[in-house]
Structure formats: C-alpha cells, structure tokens
Amino acid sequence: MPDAAGPAVGRAVEDAFREEWGRVLAAVARSTGDLDLAEDVTSEAFATALRTWARDGIPERPGAWLTTTARRHATDRLRRRVVERDKTAASARLAERVEASPAAEADPAADPVGEAVTDALTEAWSAESADEDLLALVFACCHPALPLEGRVALTLRSLTGMTTAQVARAFLVPEATMAQRLVRVKKRIRTTGISFRVPPPQLRRERVSAVLAVLYVLFTEGYDAWAEPAGNRDGTTDGTAEARRRLADDAVRLARLVARLLPDEPEAQGLLALVLLQHARRDARVGPDGVVRTLGEQDRSLWRRPEIDEGIAVLDHVLAGRRPGPYQVQAAIAALHSDPPSPSETDWVEILGLYDVLVDMTGSPVVRLNRAVALAEVAGPEAALAAVDAIDDTTPGDRRSAAGGGGSLGEYHLLPAVRADLLRRLGRTDEAAREYRRALEIVDREGDRTLLERRLADLA
Amino acid sequence: MRYLMLVLDTPDDPGDTEATTPIEKWAEKVYGSGAGIVGDRLRPQEDSVGVRVRRGEVLVTDGPFTETKESIAGFDVIEAADLDDAVRIASEHPMAFGGAIELRPFWTLGLDKHDDKNDDKNDKD
Known part of the structure; x- marks a missing residue:
C-alpha cells in the first residue's frame, strides 16, 4: 500500500494515538509491571509506526500492530538492562557477597528477562485481553493508596497519552511540578506493590468508587473551566482555558470507556450519564458578558440536545436495574433539570425528593446545601433558610463523615x-x-x- | 512481595468490634495458606525497652518513647502477591475493625541472606 504515504500516515498515527495509547501502554504495563518502561516503549512504538507505516502501509489493526511492536521494544530493553546490570553487578557481587552460596549466584543469562515476563510479552493480541489490560491500568492509576492529585494526573497521562507538559498546563502548575508529581506516584506504585491487575472481588466495590471519583474530579476540573471566560480580562487568550476545558472532553471519553469496561457496575453507568448531562450544558454556563449563568438563567437553546438524550438513555437503562447509588441519583437530578424547555416547568418536588435520597446516601453538607436550594422552590425561601442554617449548626459533626462522602462547607x-x-x-x-x-x-x-x-x- | 503488618490499637477511633472473625480463625487462614511468615501479639507499651547509643554509650530506657495514644499491639510478616492481596489479608484481620492495620512494604535488603527467590524482584530503585 505505497499510496498510504504522507499525510494519510500522519493522520492514521494520530488517530491510533488517541484510540490506542492507553491500550498499548496497558498491555506492556501488565506484562512487565513497569509503568516507566511501558511509557518509553509505547512512545517508541508510535515513533516506529510513523516510519514504517509510510513505507509498508497502514496495518489493518493498528492497535495490535502497536502493541506487538511496543512489546518487542520492551523485550529488547529488558534484555539490555540485564546485560548492563550484570556488568556492574558482577563486580559489586564479588566485593560484597563473596561468601554467598553458589545457588544465589545462579547465572541470570539462563533466564535473561524472566520466563513469566517473556511469555506475557509474546502473548497474542486480542481485543478482550486489550480491554482487560486497560481495566487493570485504570484500577492501578486510581489506586486509593496513591495521593489523589497523583491519581488524577497519572490517569490522564496514562490513558490519553497527554505529555507531562500538557497535563501540567491543564492543571495550572509548572511542568517541573507535574513531572515530579508523576515520578512520585509511579515510584509509589512500585514501592507499595500495586500491580496491574483487576482487584479481587472483596475489594472491588471500593476500588470502583475510587476510579469513578478520579474521573469525576477530572471532569469537574474541566467543566469548571467552562464557567470561566475563555480569554483573559483584556480579551487575549493564551490557550489555557481551552486546555482546561478539554479535560472535560477527556473525562467524558474515559467515563464512556469505564462504563463499557464495567458493564455490571451501575455507578459507572451513573457517572457516565451524569457527566454527559452536565457537559451538554457547557456552552451556556457563561453569558456573552462573561458572567456565570445559573441553571435558571441559561440560554437553553445552547444546550446540546443529542448529548442530553444520550445521558438520559444511559440513565434510564441503569435505573431499570434498581441498584441506585449517588452518581445515578445526581444524574437523575441533572436529567430533571435538562428536560423542561423552560425553567418554570422544572419538577422541583421530584428534585427535592432525590436530594433527600442523596443526603441519606452521602451525608455530605454540600448535598444538603443543594437540597436547601431545591427546598426554596418547593416550600419557599423561609423554610430553605432554616435548612441552610441547620447545616451550619451541624457542620462540625458532618465534617467527619464528609471525609468519606466528600465536601465540607468551611x-x-x-x-x-x-x-x-x-x-x-x-x-x-x-x-x-x-x-x-x-x-x-x-x-x-x-x-x-x-x-x-x-x-x-x-x-x- | 513482603509486608510488615503493624496491628494498631486506636483508642481514639474504636470502630466496631462486632462482625469480626476471631483472631484464631484469621491466623489459621493466613498462616495455613503460607502467606503468613511470622507474627505475634506484643506485650503492652509499658513493657517496652528502648535502646540507643549516644556518644559511644548504650542508653537503655524503660517504658514508651512517645505519648501517642495509638500503640502497636501486634505484628505479622506476610508474603503477598501484591498490595491488593496484602490489603485483602489485612482487611480480614479482626483488629482492622476495632483498631487499624498499617502495611509497610519491605525494602528487602536481603541482609539475612534467606534464599527466597521472590525477594530479588521486589525493589529495584
């Protein structure tokens, strides 16, 4: 296929990068247990693709091609590493461990990379194992034993292939700071023994929540940028706002991925519905005057109807399973806001009822505050004010439970x-x-x- | 991968002690499966003895070193496949309900020269 040269190849590699980066990285990470190595060889595989696809044509299954290539690069590197280690380690061993038994001195060249790793690296590519690998990577990046900031950054870097500089820009921190954050979190994966494996059933519920929490933080980070003017006060733009807003797109994409990978987890579907419904309103969050619009003030013609419809469809489907959770309830509230053509037709009684459910589930003071807003529409501002003051009174007691449920009003x-x-x-x-x-x-x-x-x- | 499980008494956060399996059951399972290497309950903090060498002098002190309310009630050394496996084992310990468990991954210097093959892979920083 020599006609595939030039821009077509560039586009194909670009497409593959967006679609396959996470999968390729995940396959190598799972086979080797080494995320740094996986990042290096995944980049290398894409560079190789750019060269060879121009010459040999674009492969039928780019993902499989890239994974195989990355695995081959990984094998090469591991072999080289063993040779180098032998060179330096041999003298060190002679000096330090002269009295060690001959068994401990077994010749590492006999099994240079480790049989298990070699087997895993030569495993045939399949769509199912690619999904399994990807899920394992998601769970590892979102492991609750990692600091939250690190989880969010690493998830973004690992699953979208964004560079450290791009991640830093999106989170408004210097590149060096982000680089250090990523190095630290990857080191902690190694030192604490986090493996690239889907967690055992006993820990699954908590670990799924941890994954969803990371995705929602990511989404909120990007969605918040939609509530800020796109440019600076003097009318100039430096692209920062766009970079941050794109986080919301990435989060929606990742929520879609996780919902597909975890079809039996209703909350994963709930989160997808929630972010779809919220994201659909992004264009209406700030008016032409640069001022934030509340839900009631937003220009509803700017809401993206197809996205709302998709969100509602996902929600209806998961609610039918009757295994409710906080994301599903929040999505249901968002759906009730999205449905009516004008704010005056909003079903506040229904919304208030859902907030009651959500308060019971989370105990979060932020949720209670939102409930008070709904109460004002149902029972008037006087009753709502009393409810707000009641939150204030009990805040100290709530803070402790909020550590798990999220949100303190301080x-x-x-x-x-x-x-x-x-x-x-x-x-x-x-x-x-x-x-x-x-x-x-x-x-x-x-x-x-x-x-x-x-x-x-x-x-x- | 090897972990030290520090079994902590947390009087400030007593948790719920109901619905826990007896420690004997836990020990039987963990040590029976080969995950447990060594472990025991420790005598209370007031029976601890401090040893330090300062300016060439061995200083022995009695009693607890710090006035923290949390104290180490026991420990187990476990061999786990990975952190999740260790978390699973720790989360089944009765003291995870009434107290807390701190998991400390081994650095694995291998100074005791035991010939466990797994140790070699554990830490490469």
Whole structure:
C-alpha cells in the first residue's frame, strides 16, 4: 500500500494515538509491571509506526500492530538492562557477597528477562485481553493508596497519552511540578506493590468508587473551566482555558470507556450519564458578558440536545436495574433539570425528593446545601433558610463523615451565596448584602465573582 | 512481595468490634495458606525497652518513647502477591475493625541472606 504515504500516515498515527495509547501502554504495563518502561516503549512504538507505516502501509489493526511492536521494544530493553546490570553487578557481587552460596549466584543469562515476563510479552493480541489490560491500568492509576492529585494526573497521562507538559498546563502548575508529581506516584506504585491487575472481588466495590471519583474530579476540573471566560480580562487568550476545558472532553471519553469496561457496575453507568448531562450544558454556563449563568438563567437553546438524550438513555437503562447509588441519583437530578424547555416547568418536588435520597446516601453538607436550594422552590425561601442554617449548626459533626462522602462547607463560597439569595428573596436586603460580601471574600473563580458582584450591585 | 503488618490499637477511633472473625480463625487462614511468615501479639507499651547509643554509650530506657495514644499491639510478616492481596489479608484481620492495620512494604535488603527467590524482584530503585 505505497499510496498510504504522507499525510494519510500522519493522520492514521494520530488517530491510533488517541484510540490506542492507553491500550498499548496497558498491555506492556501488565506484562512487565513497569509503568516507566511501558511509557518509553509505547512512545517508541508510535515513533516506529510513523516510519514504517509510510513505507509498508497502514496495518489493518493498528492497535495490535502497536502493541506487538511496543512489546518487542520492551523485550529488547529488558534484555539490555540485564546485560548492563550484570556488568556492574558482577563486580559489586564479588566485593560484597563473596561468601554467598553458589545457588544465589545462579547465572541470570539462563533466564535473561524472566520466563513469566517473556511469555506475557509474546502473548497474542486480542481485543478482550486489550480491554482487560486497560481495566487493570485504570484500577492501578486510581489506586486509593496513591495521593489523589497523583491519581488524577497519572490517569490522564496514562490513558490519553497527554505529555507531562500538557497535563501540567491543564492543571495550572509548572511542568517541573507535574513531572515530579508523576515520578512520585509511579515510584509509589512500585514501592507499595500495586500491580496491574483487576482487584479481587472483596475489594472491588471500593476500588470502583475510587476510579469513578478520579474521573469525576477530572471532569469537574474541566467543566469548571467552562464557567470561566475563555480569554483573559483584556480579551487575549493564551490557550489555557481551552486546555482546561478539554479535560472535560477527556473525562467524558474515559467515563464512556469505564462504563463499557464495567458493564455490571451501575455507578459507572451513573457517572457516565451524569457527566454527559452536565457537559451538554457547557456552552451556556457563561453569558456573552462573561458572567456565570445559573441553571435558571441559561440560554437553553445552547444546550446540546443529542448529548442530553444520550445521558438520559444511559440513565434510564441503569435505573431499570434498581441498584441506585449517588452518581445515578445526581444524574437523575441533572436529567430533571435538562428536560423542561423552560425553567418554570422544572419538577422541583421530584428534585427535592432525590436530594433527600442523596443526603441519606452521602451525608455530605454540600448535598444538603443543594437540597436547601431545591427546598426554596418547593416550600419557599423561609423554610430553605432554616435548612441552610441547620447545616451550619451541624457542620462540625458532618465534617467527619464528609471525609468519606466528600465536601465540607468551611471555605465554600456557595454557603453565604445561597443564604444571600434567600435573604434577598425575603426582602432582607441588608443581611443579604452582608452575605454576598462574605461570599466574595472566599470565592476563587472569576466567573462566580462577577456573578456575586452583580447580585450585590442589584440589591442597591 | 513482603509486608510488615503493624496491628494498631486506636483508642481514639474504636470502630466496631462486632462482625469480626476471631483472631484464631484469621491466623489459621493466613498462616495455613503460607502467606503468613511470622507474627505475634506484643506485650503492652509499658513493657517496652528502648535502646540507643549516644556518644559511644548504650542508653537503655524503660517504658514508651512517645505519648501517642495509638500503640502497636501486634505484628505479622506476610508474603503477598501484591498490595491488593496484602490489603485483602489485612482487611480480614479482626483488629482492622476495632483498631487499624498499617502495611509497610519491605525494602528487602536481603541482609539475612534467606534464599527466597521472590525477594530479588521486589525493589529495584
């Protein structure tokens, strides 16, 4: 196929990179247990593809070709490593372990790479084993024994093939900081003995939650960027906002992947539905004036209907299984917000009922705050304000349980912001102004700040 | 991969001691399967003895070194396939319910020269 040369090859490699990076990396990581090595040879395999596909044509199954090539590179490197280690280790052994028994001095050249690793590296490629490898990689990257920041960065790097520089940019940290974070987390995988294996059944539930939590953090990171103006205040753009927003796309893609790999985990489907439904509203989150729009204020014609429909379809399917969980409930709430053509038709009674369920499931104060917002629509601002104050009173008790359930309200600008909105609706203007000012002191997002400033100005 | 399981008493976080299997059952399973290498309950902290050498002098002290409420009640050395395997074993220990277990992976210097083949692969940093 000599006609495949030039731009077609470049495109094919690019496509393969997006589709296959994670799979290729996962296959090598699982066979060797060495993520650094896997990263190196996966890059090498793509470089090899760029050269040889131009000459020999694009293979029928790029993923299989790349995996086989990466495995071959891995075998070569491991062999070389053994030779080098022998050279330096031989003298060290002579000096340090002269009295060691001959058995401990067994000739490593007899089994240069280790039989198990060699077998795994020469294993035939199949779609099922590729999925299995990928799932094992996801579980390893999201292992709860790793620090959360490291889990998120490593998941992104390993599953999308983003470079360290790209990951650093998306998380707004210097490249050196991100490089160090990734080195540390990979070292911890080695030293604590995390293997590239699907966890045993007894640990599966917790480990699936850990994976979903990482994906949702990733999504939120990107989705938050949609609530900020795309450019700087002076109208220029440096691409940072786009880089961050793309995280949400990546998270949706990964949620889709995990939902496919874990078909029997309702919460994996629930998370997919949730991110689809939220992401569908991205274009409407900030108005043309750069100010954040609340759900009620958003221009619904900007919502991406096909994505909402897909989210609802995923949700309906999983809810039919009757094994509810927090992501499914959150998705159900998002669906109720997405459905009506105008905010006035929102079914707040149903939403409030779902928040009650969610409070029972998580005990999270953030959820209770959102419940209070729904309560205001059902029972009026007075009742909602009492509910908000009740959260405040019990916050110390809630904090402990929140360690597992997520979210404490300590420095959360939405607590005073919600209270301010409710006080405004009750006509208690002075108190509302005080709460808006409190929220402004702790708000960190530019778009939210502008919204609060506008609300405060409207009071006068 | 070899791990030291530190079995901790956590009086500040007593957890729930119901629904636990007796320690004998756990030991039978873990040591019976070959995962357990050595382990025991330890005498309380007040029976501990400190040894340190300062300026060439051996200093022996009695009693606990620190005033932490958490204390090591026992230990087990286990050989596990990987961290998940170790977590599984630790999560079945009765003290994981009433106290806490700290898993410490071995560095495996191999100074005791035991000839366990697995040890060689464990740490290559």
